[in-house]
Amino acid sequence: MNLLKQTPPARRRYGLAAFIGLIAGIVSSFVKWGAEHPLPPRSPADMFNAACSPETLIRAADQIDCSRNFLNPPYIFLRDYLGIADPNSAVYTFAGHAFNSVGVTHIIFSIVFAVGYCIVVERFPIFKLWQGLLAGALAQLFVHMITFPLMGLTPPLLELPAYEHISEIVGHLIWFWSIEIIRRDLRNRITKEPDADVPLSSAFR
Known part of the structure; x- marks a missing residue:
């Protein structure tokens, strides 16, 4: 072998x-x-509460999404390990659609x-x-x-x-x-x- x-x-x-x-x-x-x-x-119905608390520092309470569909692995890596405040912010836009850091x-x-x-x-x-x-x-x-x-x-x-x-x-x-x-x-x-x-x-x- x-x-x-x-x-x-x-x-x-x-x-x-x-x-x-x-x-x-x-x-x-x-x-x-x-x-x-x-x-x-990932489903928008699945919550990831353990990773959600830092979101209070980024956005207003009524805008926080604790679903795993939103808190996906690239998002959490960029936020928690690389210190990018909002990984969903646009890097550039094309045809009116934002392409973000994720x-x-x-x-x-x-x-x-x-x-x-x-x-x-x-x-x-x-x-x-x-x-x-x-x-x-x-x-x-x-x-x-x-x-x-x-x-x-x-x-x-x-x-x-x-x-x-x-x-x-x-x-x-x-x-x-x-x-x-x-x-x-x-x-x-x-x-x-x-x-x-x-x-x-x-x-x-």
Whole structure:
């Protein structure tokens, strides 16, 4: 069993991987956003009272929204960890619609993970297993199910509704699948080197 089988050093292209990861991160952020429209991860009816008290410092009492739909993980991260007073304030407007810091964070989050994924699989091809679906499942597990509750960005894991887990796992799988499709296509075109799939059987040799 060799789960951490590595690629030949001469074949690794870390700089190219980072560049491709930047492109894949931007494009895949829209893919993951799109997945949340038919499968919304949070409901306006679910309250997040533990994260609501700082809102009294930002807005009037009659304007406070304690729902998890409003107090989403990017919002709380920007407010509590980066000190942005109102993460929903407009960064720019387009066609009369405001694009806020939460949206910017969503894209940056996607870029960071896409660049990291593209660099890691240059050396450890096992993470390409199932065309990136393995990496998507691991990201869902370690980020949304472990890190976010520990940081207080979501309620404790056992308090999260089933529909949130369904939405997030579907979104993460589609997200990483799109990253892998872009990564493989661009890498093959640029390097002219075939980038074969990782068969499940080979992962355990």
